[in-house]
Amino acid sequence: MxxxxxxxxxxxxxxxxxxxxxxxxxxxxxxxxxxxxxxxxxxxxxxxxxxxxxxxxxxxxxxxxxxxxxxxxAQGSADQTKNPLDLAIDGSAFLVVQTPGGERYTRDGGLQLNGQGQLVTVAGNPVLGTGGPIVFQPTDHDINVTPDGTITVVEGNGRTDSIRGKLRLVSFADAQKLLKEGLNLYTAGEGSAQPDTKSVVRQGFLEKSNxxxxxxxxxxxxxxxxxxxxxxxxxxxxxxxxxxxxxxxxxxx
Known part of the structure; x- marks a missing residue:
């Protein structure tokens, strides 16, 4: 030829x-x-x-x-939804979720509660906090997420905040080593996750595609x-x- x-x-x-x-x-x-x-x-x-x-x-x-x-x-623009379970991350951090294949990472902060009161992604994967899955009680209301990822609620007829957990935020020295897996999830690939204390969580916002x-x-x-x-x-x-x-x-x- x-x-x-x-x-x-x-x-x-x-x-x-x-x-x-x-x-x-x-x-x-x-x-x-x-x-x-x-x-x-x-x-x-x-x-x-x-x-x-x-x-x-x-x-x-x-x-x-x-x-x-x-x-x-590059970070996508933030879209305000005012939904207390919608979270956007300012910075390079990822949320950690538990899947049948192990821990995975995502920037998709459109979260919800499943039938067991667990905080999960749209696909139903539990979102992990520093102490494991984050679970709410049936009487919890007024969910609040602070910029560092701490989640508090008002329980029942009480007037004081109760802590339900703190989001586990991680970042990577070389994010290019992350591998896309589908369902808006990443695997660590050859990289390793490190705790991220610099990124900020914005409640009531979603990060749009870049x-x-x-x-x-x-x-x-x-x-x-x-x-x-x-x-x-x-x-x-x-x-x-x-x-x-x-x-x-x-x-x-």
Whole structure:
């Protein structure tokens, strides 16, 4: 196969992967606490397609290679809901939740209470405090969450606050090592969670996705246009080869 075709096919493969990343960002533009993914590319050099006796056969050909993705952990804007169980985090911290697969981490602070009075995520995973799952009593009301994550309530007909726990907030030295698992959760990957005392909890707010819908739509159009242009170029190359073969076949012996 000629170098032009090899390079074109390699570029199309990368563009297809980039389109998947962009489409996933657009699909999560309204997902609470979602962090956008971006594609990462690098140059890949290799010897080109050639005959063994071709002059200059040692010349290397430059390809583009899809190295992976990285996440934009910039904080999304805060949307005020006035719901006492909606929590946004100012800073780099994550909430810790308990799942069947172990501890996971999330920025999605849209919380609720399950039938057992546990504080859980929308998916039903218990949110962990410094002492384990946070559990409320049936008579609890006037839930208050302080900036450091301490949760207090007024119990029954009482007038004094009762503490129900303190949110366990953690951060990571290198957040890029976190791995997305689905359901807006991350695993630690090769990193390790450290207690975070600098981030601030804002009750009655939700952190919106940091995806810019306009920017992602523009990027999708750019990727689609580039893919179409390469497809047209490859079609032209194929037509040239077809014409050359037909003409050579019609040459008298």
């Amino acid at each position: 000629e170098n032009t075709l090899l390079i074109g096919l390699a570029r199309q493969t990368v563009l297809e992967r980039q389109l998947d990343v962009v489409a996933n960002n657009i699909a999560n533009v309204n997902t609470t606490g979602y962090k956008a993914d971006n594609s990462l590319f690098e140059e890949y050099l290799t010897s080109g397609a050639h005959e063994d006796n071709f002059v200059g056969s040692d010349r290397r050909v430059s390809y583009v290679q899809d190295r992976g993705t990285y996440r934009d952990f 995806v810019s819908a306009v920017a992602e739509m523009s990027r999708m159009m750019e990727v689609t246009r580039a893919y179409s242009q390469i497809a047209a170029m490859l079609q032209q190359q194929g037509d040239l080869h077809k014409t050359a073969i037909q003409q050579l076949a019609s040459v008298p012996a």
